[in-house]
């Protein structure tokens with residue numbers, strides 16, 4: 571039996587005792603430590619800078635489209651900090667020997683939206699492919715969903731002696747974020763100021779995974795469509811107010827507001843903004859595979875008909891071929907105009923939670 575399994579068994583036995591005595595036991599004062607001491611010094615300082623230090627810029631006012639998607643108070647640095655810190659409870663490094671446990675409490679809970687169980691695939695705490703963004707993963711939506719599936723409260727536990735943190739995942743907003751050191755090193759390729767902004771953008775992205783409820787709980791990613799740079803990967807979003815959209819928005823507003831950024835720094839940020847925004851699917855992207863196939867089909871038919879039009883001697887046949895070409899042309903324009911009509915899908919971000927009455931109400 572592995573050490574982790576033993577630990578889990580002990581925990582399962584213990585939590586039964588604790589939970590029987592009082593749920594309040596688990597609300598013992600926990601340190602406000604949100605960055606795990608398991609990080610190497612250097613990486614810890616990078617993560618802390620990205621998490622705690624806002625660059626202080628007041629963003630430009632939001633335009634109409636932005637106002638329909640985001641809370642206007644986000645233009646203020648303090649409100650942005652509050653928004654993110656509310657959605658991130660703990661950030662820890664990915665380590666091969668798993669240093670944390672996840673377990674289910676024995677109290678049966680009534681979860682909201684009981685008829686809407688998760689639709690996105692999750693692999694029993696494997697966390698390999700889900701909501702992973704360049705080595706940064708929010709585990710809490712999956713932990714919460716496991717609790718929901720079992721009608722029990724799920725807990726995250728880090729037994730590091732300094733932390734000794736047990737976090738009841740009463741909502742995916744109790745963001746548990748795992749970061750690989752590779753992800754940090756990858757960002758460190760850029761100047762320090764830029765890499766911190768990029769990492770902060772990723773943290774905003776992960777924080778967004780705590781929002782939403784029912785079927786769109788956690789704003790899960792969707793497969794990128796045929797023809798996309800990330801085709802076939804769970805690296806796109808259908809809503810216009812999901813994690814990638816927020817991340818792109820953060821980068822855009824930072825570039826706008828950064829008076830001390832030089833052109834190179836702004837260019838790097840703009841590149842990532844465009845790359846990230848490209849993962850938010852527009853109607854055009856969503857229809858592209860199906861429509862593209864139909865467009866090819868129509869174009870081939872038109873070519874074929876045009877050929878027979880010129881080969882044909884019979885006037886009656888010529889007229890019917892001509893009508894068919896016009897009909898197909900009309901269909902072609904309809905598909906193209908429909909595909910170009912950009913639609914936004916905005917999902918209600920209000921979070922799902924199973925808080926007790928006497929616990930703090932969510933934002």
Ligand SMILES: [Zn+2]
Nearest residue numbers: 701702703813
């Ligand atoms: Zn994500």
